Amino acid sequence: MEHFNYVVLTILPVFMVIGIGFVAVKWQLLPNNSHKALAAFVLNFGLPAAIFSALSSKSIDQIWHLDYVLIYTLGSLVIFSLVAVLSLYFLQKSPTESVILGLGGSFSNSLLIGFPIIYFLFKDRALAPFTLTLLVENLILLPLLLTLAEISSGKEKVSLTSRLKETANNLSKNQLCWRLAWGYWPR
Template structure:
């Protein structure tokens, strides 16, 4: 099992290392990655998420609803707790806290979901469906929180708004919904729900763009990291422990409370137990927000998940 996990993590580190090398060697300007960021955030990732959600049968999404409830609650609880700690205890700015919390709360479904789940439950349509639903839950029900905070602080810095967050909420929601990274997967879910099937020609046309999404995002993350000096501190340690241990046990508690068992319960816990995702770091860079803590958590959790994932795979084996 450790071999499977290392095998799944290897591409992540290799692609990030290539981006890191490209930035250090000045093959890519690691101080100005706006063009690469636009490609990842406005084209590649939205295409990948739209393809994943629009091709997911609505009946399958409904059957996966118990798992979705566990994932969403575990992510929301973690997001709220880390954001509170980051802003109230560690005195981080709202922007920095938003990037950090999204990095911690949203697991790396896109890169690790299929290989890890496939190795435990076997590869097949149901496994692919579970991963697609997990990605949809994260992109539609998690990322807007981060985007709204980033948009709010951007508006306040520009002097466009000085009211409360509640008063600004309609504007912030609209600005978030206009982002391709949000409306792409949301549109896919809506089309799936009403039974509209996309033409094969359209799906095959955007498939290469979607296939490049994870690699491009990881390469971009490596480039971003090449311009930073990573430091391990209390915030990073707290966030990493939360991601790898506390959040999966939160999911476990929700699974027990809902009385779930079998593949659905195993899937929900293992999806949450994955290492931190790269969305937070990429989102922050899109808004000019640098979060060294989020970057450190991304790397540290990816390395330490080699130890934590076998633990939860073993613990869930009897469910």
């Protein structure tokens, strides 16, 4: 029973915030599309600042764990492959739809749900593995799988090299990627 209470008390604040947001929109205290502005603020300013602050105070040895990166990447690719293959052969989805479903299946909701929960549970100790998760998702998996989705669509005949260059260019504009890089920058 003690573990159940701990789980409830851990998850309850997240669902309370979701409920408050729902009520605020329902009662028109916030406009219908205000979630976009709030999410943009959190993703572009709040989370990158928290990550940078946490990482910049630690040495690279305290943060970087290659085994975690490899295992998380491999696990995500296995789940992606399973979901994509099941979608393609059993659900009879197109290759592009299968890639998109695989992408959805292999990504955890680490930013909006995962981060508040693990930070509540583990405080600053959670930030290093959490940033490694973001690193894998944003710098390895997302570019790879979105490039695969574009290739599987077959709409444009563009070389893999040009697609990867375009992906790298888009990543260079991502604030979260910059904060990850600055946080890991050797001191």
